[in-house]
Amino acid sequence: xxxxxxxxxxxxxxxxxxxxxxxxxxxxxxxxxxxxxxxxxxxxxxxxxxxxxxxxxxxxxxxxxxxxxxxxxxxxxxxxxxxxxxxxxxxxxxxxxxxxxxxxxxxxxxxxxxxxxxxxxxxxxxxxxxxxxxxxxxxxxxxxxxxxxxxxxxxxxxxxxxxxxxxxxx
Amino acid sequence: xxxxxxxxxxxxxxxxxxxxxxxxxxxxxxxxxxxxxxxxxxxxxxxxxxxxxxxxxxxxxxxxxxxxxxxxxxxxxxxxxxxxxxxxxxxxxxxxxxxxxxxxxxxxxxxxxxxxxxxxxxxxxxxxxxxxxxxxxxxxxxxxxxxxxxxxxxxxxxxxxxxxxxxxxxxx
Numbered sequence: 001x002x003x004x005x006x007x008x009x010x011x012x013x014x015x016x017x018x019x020x021x022x023x024x025x026x027x028x029x030x031x032x033x034x035x036x037x038x039x040x041x042x043x044x045x046x047x048x049x050x051x052x053x054x055x056x057x058x059x060x061x062x063x064x065x066x067x068x069x070x071x072x073x074x075x076x077x078x079x080x081x082x083x084x085x086x087x088x089x090x091x092x093x094x095x096x097x098x099x100x101x102x103x104x105x106x107x108x109x110x111x112x113x114x115x116x117x118x119x120x121x122x123x124x125x126x127x128x129x130x131x132x133x134x135x136x137x138x139x140x141x142x143x144x145x146x147x148x149x150x151x152x153x154x155x156x157x158x159x160x161x162x163x164x165x166x167x168x169x170x
Numbered sequence: 171x172x173x174x175x176x177x178x179x180x181x182x183x184x185x186x187x188x189x190x191x192x193x194x195x196x197x198x199x200x201x202x203x204x205x206x207x208x209x210x211x212x213x214x215x216x217x218x219x220x221x222x223x224x225x226x227x228x229x230x231x232x233x234x235x236x237x238x239x240x241x242x243x244x245x246x247x248x249x250x251x252x253x254x255x256x257x258x259x260x261x262x263x264x265x266x267x268x269x270x271x272x273x274x275x276x277x278x279x280x281x282x283x284x285x286x287x288x289x290x291x292x293x294x295x296x297x298x299x300x301x302x303x304x305x306x307x308x309x310x311x312x313x314x315x316x317x318x319x320x321x322x323x324x325x326x327x328x329x330x331x332x333x334x335x336x337x338x339x340x341x342x
Contacts, residue, residue: 140283141248148282 066125186324204243
């Protein structure tokens with residue numbers, strides 16, 4: 001469980017509201033850290049703003065990952081975890097989009113470490129990142145023609161042929 | 171001992187029987203251990219179970235000098251071509267033992283990323299079931315391999331069936 005530094009959290013919220021206004025859709029403090037849901041168009045500006053701000057100094061990208069909520073209006077999302085090492089405060093930023101508009105701005109201009117994480121997100125969810133220097137699969141075989149972590153597959157596919165059924169009674 | 175003609179101070183048998191005898195007692199294994207079955211193999215190799223008593227004294231960590239490829243553990247689909255390349259680098263005659271449920275069939279990993287049995291990329295001589303198999307089971311598999319090496323005809327690797335088998339895997 002992380003400690004919440006109320007002073008820094010309030011300052012973060014205030015600065016984000018002043019800077020981005022309506023583009024910050026929701027903000028709430030969950031059990032461990034504040035969560036901001038924002039429009040995906042501003043995500044790169046927002047990361048750069050938080051990085052450059054002399055007080056907040058969110059200069060460490062802990063992780064970046066994709067998510068798929070198939071029942072939502074905007075099913076695909078990317079989640080960023082930022083860490084301000086000097087203030088010992090972490091925040092979580094989420095942005096969502098639809099399958100038709102699945103391109104996010106790449107975070108690599110601000111955080112070089114986002115490179116492999118965005119490749120992983122592309123590999124498993126098919127989320128594209130514009131401006132990424134080398135967007136290709138990182139963990140799965142290159143020949144794979146689907147995105148395995150999307151929640152659009154039945155748990156057991158009776159038609160798959162790469163399993164030898166003799167030993168499994170299917 | 172193979173069947174043959176023996177007398178005072180001599181023993182005569184067929185050439186391939188003599189070669190089989192030599193091969194079965196001097197197999198050099200190449201361990202390809204990717205997960206927990208590899209740990210069982212370490213126990214098998216260690217003094218308590220002592221695989222060396224079957225003439226497997228020397229573990230070869232180069233495919234070029236080894237006779238027996240021991241695949242122990244889960245093989246991801248991305249690892250498949252690498253495993254096949256290791257097999258291709260081994261010189262004839264070569265045997266393959268698939269140790270454990272994962273190497274034999276994919277095991278519990280019925281998923282998009284795992285090869286569903288190494289016999290999808292290379293031919294396998296002996297399958298050892300278990301998750302993981304106990305050292306006794308691995309030794310039993312080794313004895314089966316020794317049996318194959320002992321009784322293999324000298325011309326088997328030149329036969330049309332054998333070439334056809336390799337061709338189905340796209341090897342040579």
